[in-house]
Amino acid sequence: MTGPEPAEDSDDASHDADDAPYDGQVLFDLLDSTKAVLFDFDGPVCDLFGGASTASVAAEVKEAARQAWGVLDPEVEACDDSHGILRRLRDVYDRPAARSLGRDPLDQAELIVARQELGAVEKAAETPHVGTLLGLLHELGIRMVIVSNNAERPIREYLRRHGLEERFGHVFGRDPDNAGLMKPDPDCVRRALKYLDVPAGSCLFVGDQPSDLEAARSADTCLPFLGYTRDRAKASDMAANRANAVVDSYLPVIGAAEKVRKARWASRHQVG
Ligand SMILES: [Mg+2]
Missing domain, CATH: 3.40.50.1000 (HAD superfamily/HAD-like)
Known part of the structure; x- marks a missing residue:
């Protein structure tokens, strides 16, 4: 060449x-x-995200999870960032006793966070x-x-x-x-x-x-x-x-x- x-x-x-x-x-x-x-x-x-907080997304995810699972674990409630809340919900779901709760909140959380990420692309x-x-x-x-x-x-x-x-x-x-x-x-x-x-x-x-x-x-x-x-x-x-x-x-x-x-x-x- x-x-x-x-x-x-x-x-x-x-x-x-x-x-x-x-x-x-x-x-x-x-x-x-x-x-x-x-x-x-x-x-x-x-x-x-330009340094913007993702707390409002975490709040939306938690609200959806509460409706399906009822009371959430303190570590889930305390989380206020989008990826952290995805991880914590998964941690809860992976406990054998929690499987009966169903995975709807996990799927909803993924949709909510992915939607937020797609919206952020415009100004990234x-x-x-x-x-x-x-x-x-x-x-x-x-x-x-x-x-x-x-x-x-x-x-x-x-x-x-x-x-x-x-x-x-x-x-x-x-x-x-x-x-x-x-x-x-x-x-x-x-x-x-x-x-x-x-x-x-x-x-x-x-x-x-x-x-x-x-x-x-x-x-x-x-x-x-x-x-x-x-x-x-x-x-x-x-x-x-x-x-x-x-x-x-x-x-x-x-x-x-x-x-x-x-x-x-x-x-x-x-x-x-
Ligand atoms: Mg990075």
Whole structure:
């Protein structure tokens, strides 16, 4: 394959990569050996809720559950976020004594939360520089998939609206029949690795939550992990749990991807 020599790294990306508080070589080595990237959706690809609370959705789910199950457990009543309430209802349902209650509240909860996620897509903001990064990874021949706790339909709708459908080979979202399989359970990561059919050590998981790292490690201890978060506590948590790298911006990752592209071009043309 031939082509024009890649342009010099953008000033922004190079500057950030050089100033980043970790070794840019780590990012270069990670990307250079990566054949596929598994992206979490909310955070690494977009900001789905813009920091808005999901308490009203949790309240709607609880009201529906009360009508079917009667009095709810205190831990269910205390939950005020959409994914937390899905998980807690599932936990209750999984108790043998609760099976006789029926699973209608679980199905209703899934519909309510998925509807809220679909509504959020309209205003969801793209993660800064993610479009540039996805384009570079595509150029490098790296396959990409989504592994998310969000429902698949809202994710696909977001990708369609932002012209990103072609970038991702597949979307592995929340199992509508079992919210207990959300990350940190490794279910969606395992499904993605099976689909990709390349060694986990040749893939890279990009996530913004410690639960993403936990899911990655549970799926396959060889799966490298890149943390993407501006939350210092989460970044420290990921670093302490041996994330391969943690960034608070994609600029140094873009800088590393550009260096990989240049190195491969030089190798093909035996330059330098
Ligand atoms: Mg996330």
